[in-house]
Amino acid sequence: MSDCGCDKAKRDLEEYLRDEVCKTSHQDISDHLENCPTCQDEALVARTLTDVVARACKESAPEELREQVLSRLRAAQTTH
Template sequence: MSEHHHESPSECVDYLERIVYFLDNELDEADCSAVQLHLDECGPCLEKYDLQRTVKAVVARSCSEAAPTELRRRVMVQIREVQVQITEG
């Protein structure tokens, strides 16, 4: 039986802060290993990691989608109207 110990809440906070960098591949190898080990042993942190990873994927996907032509046209009309109001104001 392997020895698993649960981190204190303050240690979890530290790992949760590093998860953002872990998701963006901005940690060095030692930190990545430490975060991965913590996630393997701490269910609540793993759930938060999975949630953040899902949100990041949804945002990335939605940022790559183009707006429908009609919506883009309406937005451009609104922008032009505001520019005219500012210029004339």
């Protein structure tokens, strides 16, 4: 087991969570997270934030709001 330490784990956390680090770094960070409550907490916050943002990006505006925005854009275009 290898432990990369808090500095590396925090620096590479986002890439780790997106599986964008090499296999060795992934294992080192994973090993560190297993034993570091502080970094576990940061990883939980980062995962939660990423999940919430991803869900928000999939939601669509209500049709009434969409129509209001398009109507105002059209009105603005005709006056300029």
